[in-house]
Each structure stands twice: as structure tokens, then as C-alpha cells.
Amino acid sequence: MKQERKRILIIYTGGTIGMMKTRHGYAPQKEKFHQLLDAIPELKAEGMPDWEVVDMDPLLDSSNITVREWNTIGTMIAGNYDRFDGFVILHGTDTMAYTASALSFTLRNNSKPVILTGSQIPLCEIRNDARDNLITAMQVAADDRVHEVCLYFGGKLLRGNRSIKYSADDLIAFESPNFQPLAEVGIEIRYNFPALLPACKETFSLQTLKSVPIGVIKVFPGIQFELFDSIMTERLKGIVIETFGAGNIPGSSDALLPIIRKASENGTIIIVCSQCPHGTVALGAYETSEALRNAGAVSGYDITTEAAVAKLYYLFSCGLEEKEIRSRMEQSLRGEITI
Known part of the structure; x- marks a missing residue:
């Protein structure tokens, strides 16, 4: 019997990965980014999950992400939690570690993979890190062995609330200084199973955040x-x-x-x-x-x-x-x- 494909929801928040060149510098352009996604053959290959894309409105440079956007992303996940097997959040790198940390707390009793990723070079450029980051994040999001909020970037899967942005211009932009990677990606995805959180058996819920001082x-x-x-x-x-x-x-x-x-x-x-x-x-x-x-x-x-x-x-x-x-x-x- 042919195994049913996993279903992944891609939440596009903005950030470098989906930006296009404009007269005023790089800026997010939703329609063109969707066209670029549709043109990636690997995302439709055998063995890849089925996926849908929803866009945060407005799309933002991650330096403009606030508690309000954390709640928006959390609400998108909660509203689709039963419909999808995993989630990929495309996010700018500057505050990705903050968003990953926030979601790790607000998504109570989460037992599904929620993978944040992005890129240092936009997908629209010929040479970029966006394609590999996205494809691998999709594969991890479809894996039953991951039950937490993670950040995938540059060949490493990190616990979201253990990650920090380490470099502004290297393709390996994030580190987890006091906790080992959850997985390292080479020819294969090598999971560090003792480091992974177990699936939670309690009922999932969302705790929205108040913008306290x-x-x-x-x-x-x-x-x-x-x-x-x-x-x-x-x-x-x-x-x-x-x-x-x-x-x-x-x-x-x-x-x-x-x-x-x-x-x-x-x-x-x-x-x-x-x-x-x-x-x-x-x-x-x-x-x-x-x-x-x-x-x-x-x-x-x-x-x-x-x-x-x-x-x-x-x-x-x-x-x-x-x-x-x-x-x-x-x-x-x-x-x-x-x-």
C-alpha cells in the first residue's frame, strides 16, 4: 500500500528568503516568491510532503517582528494544527531565534515539528542558500521523530529556544552554544535522538502573549x-x-x-x-x-x-x-x- 504523503503548512512571514530586488533594495514580494516556490521541482518530487503556503499580512523584515506577530504566527499554527502534520515558518534571520523561542513556549503541549528557516541570500538569486534550507526544513517537518519548535539553517537543526544568531554574513548563521544540535545534515539527516524532546500526550493549546514591559x-x-x-x-x-x-x-x-x-x-x-x-x-x-x-x-x-x-x-x-x-x-x- 502506498504511504500517504504528509501535509506541511508553510507560513511565510517575510525576510530575506522571499525578497526580490527593487529600486530601493531587497523587499518581500509575495506573488513572485510564490512563483519561485512553484518552480522548485524538488518540492514536488516523490518522497516530499504535500504543502500549502499562507502569508502573514503584512510581510515584514524580521527586525520589525513584535509580540503581535508572534501571536499571529501562533494563531496560524493553532488554527491549522489538526489539518497538517508539520509546519515550516519562513522568517528573516535577525530575530528568528526570538520567534523560535517565543513559539516554543506559546505552543503548549506541541507534539508536531515546527521548523523555522530562512536564508542569507534570497531565493531569487542564482547562488543562494534558500533552496537547500527550505527543502531540508520541509523534510524535517514531515518527520515523525521531531516534536518541538526547531530552527534549521546551514546544515544544522537546533532547538529553537537554544539558538542564537551567530553571523550576519556567513551561510552558517546560527549556533546553539550550550546544547548540541538536534540533527546535522550531510548526505543524510543524522538525528541526535537523545537530545530530541518526546511527543507530548496532553492536549495542544495556544497561549497568546501580552506585550508586557x-x-x-x-x-x-x-x-x-x-x-x-x-x-x-x-x-x-x-x-x-x-x-x-x-x-x-x-x-x-x-x-x-x-x-x-x-x-x-x-x-x-x-x-x-x-x-x-x-x-x-x-x-x-x-x-x-x-x-x-x-x-x-x-x-x-x-x-x-x-x-x-x-x-x-x-x-x-x-x-x-x-x-x-x-x-x-x-x-x-x-x-x-x-x-
């Missing part, structure tokens, strides 16, 4: 923390602090710790991440980081800034109490941190 502060030598005092109000719900090394801050500054205490007393959740791509935050390992813990900060361990921001949005949108949010930020919900 969240900030990011990157510590640098000579930083004047007192400049941030004015933003530490009750309105600020969460803040991610990118510290040195394992969670260290300048020991000579007396301004930061009172600001963090003030923010914590206002109900603001302070998450400590490391500026180092590799390694983990260990609050208390050094005297300069123990002060952060005592002031009310929460360890992000080896979470990326992208995932920390998305996770804060998600937990606040769930309507949880401050104590519960603080606790869950130090727990792995979707494989985003190593405890």
Missing part, C-alpha cells in the same frame, strides 16, 4: 547603573541582565544592588544571564554574583537572552503570581536551560 541591560566596564534607576518602576515587569562570566557585576559600583532591590520590591522579575555564549550563570560562585542573589535576582543558568525574554513574556501572559514566575524561570519548561 520587559527590558534588557548589558553590563560593561564603567557602566553607570544610576542611569537605569528611573525605569525601575512598578510598570516594568521583567528585566534580563547580561552579566560578566558566571553572573558577575562590577564590585566597585554601589548603584546596581539598590536598584535591583527596588525593582524586586516593585514586583519586577530580574533574570541574570551571561554575556558568554558558552557556560552558565552560577549566582554565589563569586562574591560579586552572590550580591545579585541577595538583592532578589534569579539565575538564568545557561538560557539565551532570546529565550529569557520570550519566557518572561510567556509566564506573565499565563497570569501567574510573582513567586511562581520566579520559580519557573529557574526551571526548564521546554528544554531551554540546563539545570
Whole structure:
């Protein structure tokens, strides 16, 4: 008996992969991009899944993607969840890791492959990375062994909430600094089965996100923390602090710790991440980081800034109490941190 083809929904959000040359530079053009897709013979070859395309409106450069677009993409997936076996999201590279992280949290109890991909060179160009990224993403999206939100790019399948954009001009643009790739692609797709999340047996649902006020502060030598005092109000719900090394801050500054205490007393959740791509935050390992813990900060361990921001949005949108949010930020919900 001939095996029935899997059905994949391609969600086109914009980004370099579908852009065309215009007088004002590259810009997305929906109709021409659809024509280019239809002209790729491999997408209709035996062994490939059946597919449909839906477009986000308007199509956006990924630098313009916001919480609203994360909700739009999530709603598109949720509305078609029972009709398709997998999903491929074509997205610009600049904020792809943020979107992948956000979807990993908002798609609750997801057991289907949701693969984000894009390209550094548009599909319209003769030499491009768009074609191979798209074809492989489609094959992964049709694979029953993947049950999570992933990012595929340049021969590597990464957990979405573990990925970061590493290069602006290399064809291998993304890395997963603290977690091994879920698959590496050469002649064959070689899956790292122990790293894959198992299928969830609970009922799928979508948690839309609220656009709550969240900030990011990157510590640098000579930083004047007192400049941030004015933003530490009750309105600020969460803040991610990118510290040195394992969670260290300048020991000579007396301004930061009172600001963090003030923010914590206002109900603001302070998450400590490391500026180092590799390694983990260990609050208390050094005297300069123990002060952060005592002031009310929460360890992000080896979470990326992208995932920390998305996770804060998600937990606040769930309507949880401050104590519960603080606790869950130090727990792995979707494989985003190593405890």
C-alpha cells in the first residue's frame, strides 16, 4: 500500500528568503516568491510532503517582528494544527531565534515539528542558500521523530529556544552554544535522538502573549547603573541582565544592588544571564554574583537572552503570581536551560 504523503503548512512571514530586488533594495514580494516556490521541482518530487503556503499580512523584515506577530504566527499554527502534520515558518534571520523561542513556549503541549528557516541570500538569486534550507526544513517537518519548535539553517537543526544568531554574513548563521544540535545534515539527516524532546500526550493549546514591559541591560566596564534607576518602576515587569562570566557585576559600583532591590520590591522579575555564549550563570560562585542573589535576582543558568525574554513574556501572559514566575524561570519548561 502506498504511504500517504504528509501535509506541511508553510507560513511565510517575510525576510530575506522571499525578497526580490527593487529600486530601493531587497523587499518581500509575495506573488513572485510564490512563483519561485512553484518552480522548485524538488518540492514536488516523490518522497516530499504535500504543502500549502499562507502569508502573514503584512510581510515584514524580521527586525520589525513584535509580540503581535508572534501571536499571529501562533494563531496560524493553532488554527491549522489538526489539518497538517508539520509546519515550516519562513522568517528573516535577525530575530528568528526570538520567534523560535517565543513559539516554543506559546505552543503548549506541541507534539508536531515546527521548523523555522530562512536564508542569507534570497531565493531569487542564482547562488543562494534558500533552496537547500527550505527543502531540508520541509523534510524535517514531515518527520515523525521531531516534536518541538526547531530552527534549521546551514546544515544544522537546533532547538529553537537554544539558538542564537551567530553571523550576519556567513551561510552558517546560527549556533546553539550550550546544547548540541538536534540533527546535522550531510548526505543524510543524522538525528541526535537523545537530545530530541518526546511527543507530548496532553492536549495542544495556544497561549497568546501580552506585550508586557520587559527590558534588557548589558553590563560593561564603567557602566553607570544610576542611569537605569528611573525605569525601575512598578510598570516594568521583567528585566534580563547580561552579566560578566558566571553572573558577575562590577564590585566597585554601589548603584546596581539598590536598584535591583527596588525593582524586586516593585514586583519586577530580574533574570541574570551571561554575556558568554558558552557556560552558565552560577549566582554565589563569586562574591560579586552572590550580591545579585541577595538583592532578589534569579539565575538564568545557561538560557539565551532570546529565550529569557520570550519566557518572561510567556509566564506573565499565563497570569501567574510573582513567586511562581520566579520559580519557573529557574526551571526548564521546554528544554531551554540546563539545570
